[in-house]
Amino acid sequence: MQRWLALLGGLLLLAGCATDPAPSTGRDDESGPPKAASRPASPRPPLSAAAQRALAKHGIKPHDTSPVTVASQCSRVDEIGTATKLKLTVGDGEVSDFNADILIKGRGRCRFNLVDFRQEAREPQVLLRHARDSKCTVRMWREQSEKITVAFNSCQKSCEGKAFDYLWPILVESKTGQCF
Secondary structure: OHHHHHHHHHHHHHHHHOOOOOOOOOOOOOOOOOOOOOOOOOOOOOOOHHHHHHHHHOOOOOOOOOOOOEEEEEEEEOOOOOEEEEEEEEEOOEEEEEEEEEEEOOOEEEEEEHHHEEEEEOOOOEEEEEOOOOOOEEEEEEEOOOEEEEEEEOOHHHEOOOHHHHOOOEEEEOOOOOEO
């Protein structure tokens, strides 16, 4: 176990030390005007080639930090009876519709509505903060490029009883809108 922790620590150290050897100025030639960027530059430099090789050697893939885009209107009941209804629209990291109603069998219900939140970030994760309960946040991010995770943190006041203690993140297929 200590060996794995040491390896993970070394990989994180390599990733943290990665720098871009020659940052681009965004110009084809120095005399012309800068090119228009389609997306703001990432606040973190890309991983060095050595760090990428070290991660690949251990089967670790870099996390996709491109802006979230998904449209979903889904409902499902899982094996233990948790009923989830989700309506979600996010375009290039901007949330335009978000309603989640999760009924946790025998525990209670959690409800989330976009009108109760303000968006604080678009990248690398979408961050929604509850307007009245600033501890409550909803985060959305890409998992393996095809799936979007919608996770809830410190949102006990949005739930009945102890339902929040049993609330799991919602996983949404970005291409089909199906939720898991």
